[in-house]
Amino acid sequence: MTTSAIAPLTSRRAVGPLDVVRLDLRLRRRATIGYAVGLALYALAVVAIYPSFKGDTSIDRLLQSNPKLYAAFGVSGSLTSPVGWLNANVFNNFLPVVTVILAIGYGAWCIAGQDESGTLAPIAVLPISRRGVVVQKVVALAVQLLPTLVLTTICVLVGRTFQLNVGIGNLVAASVACWLLGLVFGALALVVGAASGSRGLAIGVSSAVAAAAYLISSFAASIDWIRPMRLVSPFYWAAGSNPLGDGIQPGAMTALIITAAALVGVAVTAANRADLH
Amino acid sequence: MTDPIVTRDLTKTFGRRRGVVGVDLAVNEGEVFGFLGPNGAGKSTTIRLLLGLYRPTAGAVSVLGHRPVVDGVTVRARIGYLPGELTLHPRLTGREHIDWFTRARGLASNVYRDELVERFGAELDQPARALSKGNRQKIGIVLAFMHRPELLILDEPTSGLDPLLQDEFVRLLRETAAEGRTVFLSSHELDEVQRVADRVAIIRDGRIVVVDSVAALRRSAPRTVEFEFARAVDSAAIAALDGVRVLDDDGHRVRLGLSGPLAPLLRLVAELEPVDMTARAADLDELFLTYYRTDYRTDQPDAEVSA
Numbered sequence: 001m002t003t004s005a006i007a008p009l010t011s012r013r014a015v016g017p018l019d020v021v022r023l024d025l026r027l028r029r030r031a032t033i034g035y036a037v038g039l040a041l042y043a044l045a046v047v048a049i050y051p052s053f054k055g056d057t058s059i060d061r062l063l064q065s066n067p068k069l070y071a072a073f074g075v076s077g078s079l080t081s082p083v084g085w086l087n088a089n090v091f092n093n094f095l096p097v098v099t100v101i102l103a104i105g106y107g108a109w110c111i112a113g114q115d116e117s118g119t120l121a122p123i124a125v126l127p128i129s130r131r132g133v134v135v136q137k138v139v140a141l142a143v144q145l146l147p148t149l150v151l152t153t154i155c156v157l158v159g160r161t162f163q164l165n166v167g168i169g170n171l172v173a174a175s176v177a178c179w180l181l182g183l184v185f186g187a188l189a190l191v192v193g194a195a196s197g198s199r200g201l202a203i204g205v206s207s208a209v210a211a212a213a214y215l216i217s218s219f220a221a222s223i224d225w226i227r228p229m230r231l232v233s234p235f236y237w238a239a240g241s242n243p244l245g246d247g248i249q250p251g252a253m254t255a256l257i258i259t260a261a262a263l264v265g266v267a268v269t270a271a272n273r274a275d276l277h
Numbered sequence: 278m279t280d281p282i283v284t285r286d287l288t289k290t291f292g293r294r295r296g297v298v299g300v301d302l303a304v305n306e307g308e309v310f311g312f313l314g315p316n317g318a319g320k321s322t323t324i325r326l327l328l329g330l331y332r333p334t335a336g337a338v339s340v341l342g343h344r345p346v347v348d349g350v351t352v353r354a355r356i357g358y359l360p361g362e363l364t365l366h367p368r369l370t371g372r373e374h375i376d377w378f379t380r381a382r383g384l385a386s387n388v389y390r391d392e393l394v395e396r397f398g399a400e401l402d403q404p405a406r407a408l409s410k411g412n413r414q415k416i417g418i419v420l421a422f423m424h425r426p427e428l429l430i431l432d433e434p435t436s437g438l439d440p441l442l443q444d445e446f447v448r449l450l451r452e453t454a455a456e457g458r459t460v461f462l463s464s465h466e467l468d469e470v471q472r473v474a475d476r477v478a479i480i481r482d483g484r485i486v487v488v489d490s491v492a493a494l495r496r497s498a499p500r501t502v503e504f505e506f507a508r509a510v511d512s513a514a515i516a517a518l519d520g521v522r523v524l525d526d527d528g529h530r531v532r533l534g535l536s537g538p539l540a541p542l543l544r545l546v547a548e549l550e551p552v553d554m555t556a557r558a559a560d561l562d563e564l565f566l567t568y569y570r571t572d573y574r575t576d577q578p579d580a581e582v583s584a
Contacts (some may be wrong), residue, residue, distance in 0.1 A: 008354065008426050009384060009389060009423070009425045009426050010354065010382050010387040011384055013350070013354050013383075014350050014354065015381045015382070015383075016383070023375075023377055023381075026369075027366055027368075038503065063360045069503055113520035116363030118363075119364050119366055120366070122378075123381075124330055125329075125353055125358045126378075126382065127349075127382070128353075128381075128383055129349060129350050257484070273332065276330045277330070
């Protein structure tokens with residue numbers, strides 16, 4: 001009896017390039033829809049109340065009286081201009097923060113969390129390489145961040161009927177920057193998770209780095225000694241550099257893409273070395 | 278042609294924690310190979326090394342002629358794996374799991390798969406969180422066998438199955454082996470293994486203590502001898518005999534496991550004036566307990582367990 005006589009009943013030799021992506025998106029469907037609907041409703045509310053604040057110059061004066069306090073919440077510059085209003089309420093805080101939370105949640109769960117619960121091994125024993133698994137997880141990460149960003153962008157566009165005029169190009173640039181920011185921190189959580197095997201550690205480390213990056217970006221405008229550090233903060237690249245007002249920032253985008261790509265590379269190496277259960 | 282599974286001096290440690298040490302195995306094509314050991318002996322660690330889930334600390338593994346860590350994709354296309362405790366996604370149904378794995382493996386035909394579903398009565402419409410352990414295990418059997426792999430690696434496969442399905446599973450293993458496919462069957466239960474396995478390896482504390490055919494092991498297995506006495510006796514003198522182990526002693530009734538010569542025992546017992554004696558043929562259970570026992574090392578100093 002030779003081995004070739006017993007051919008397995010399969011038509012291909014490896015797991016398809018989107019099979020793991022499909023599975024994970026299915027498993028994350030509820031969270032993805034929940035985040036997207038929640039943030040879209042929030043964005044609608046923000047644009048709908050803009051007309052009531054538009055003419056209220058006392059808010060801008062308040063802001064100038066204590067810029068450091070407001071900076072902590074991602075608010076700087078004028079609050080009553082369309083760009084200032086949207087940055088202060090959506091693009092400098094809620095949207096990037098929620099995107100990053102979503103991304104870290106998935107990044108920590110998709111390798112370390114699934115390994116801890118025992119659902120990763122049945123996939124890892126299929127004909128798929130570790131690199132294949134990681135790449136499909138990153139694709140699933142990228143895809144599941146889109147509904148939140150696209151729906152929010154659409155809701156902000158609705159704001160044009162509420163006198164909230166921002167350029168579509170800038171709006172897309174700000175959303176894409178947010179998406180890349182999510183990829184960076186999702187990939188960071190993936191790296192820590194693949195290297196440590198611990199979902200909790202992945203969430204903890206990534207959240208701490210994200211919080212530091214957020215604070216640096218927020219305070220860069222108002223605190224002198226923090227300002228130089230903004231150049232290493234992904235939050236600054238994505239939001240603090242004001243893509244909504246100034247349009248696409250090639251340098252910042254490149255920095256986000258390179259960082260995300262580098263982290264994915266490290267994640268592949270970490271996954272290759274990992275002992276899975 | 279290389280054997281489906283060959284390991285040489287295979288060692289895996291987790292920091293300072295022992296996994297397995299110096300494991301040498303050679304599993305032949307078309308055989309059912311039993312892999313026995315108590316819980317925590319290193320069975321699952323060995324299996325994860327075979328599947329490429331773990332990287333060896335030292336030594337070599339070859340599965341279907343490839344190294345699992347290097348050529349994992351090639352190797353795993355030809356393997357079916359059933360973990361002892363299969364974790365399914367709680368919200369997905371059995372059907373969703375089976376459909377996903379069917380597509381992921383690129384199954385060319387669903388006929389055999391559906392036959393297995395039918396045969397084991399796998400519950401397909403309930404979400405996994407509502408399934409009992411046995412019902413999850415049935416899904417696992419389908420997932421492991423549906424692509425007719427050349428090599429099946431089964432880790433405590435019948436845990437949770439009722440006796441009827443355990444019989445059905447044994448038939449499935451025999452059919453699989455009859456087709457020339459190979460089965461690596463790990464278990465902590467002797468019964469599960471001795472019914473189907475051609476050869477067995479016993480692992481204890483991370484080391485292989487014996488590899489032999491079931492028939493040969495049976496020949497060397499201790500016999501159980503039981504004596505009944507009219508008055509209470511002290512079994513200490515009996516226990517001191519070579520190759521005798523006291524299994525049970527209530528003063529009047531003494532049950533012994535005998536792996537040494539019979540005559541000295543009979544001479545000694547005759548003086549104690551027994552009123553009854555029963556002897557049972559070779560008992561594999563007793564043999565395995567011998568290997569499992571923690572004092573095995575001191576009992577048999579010449580056995581191949583020392584480092």
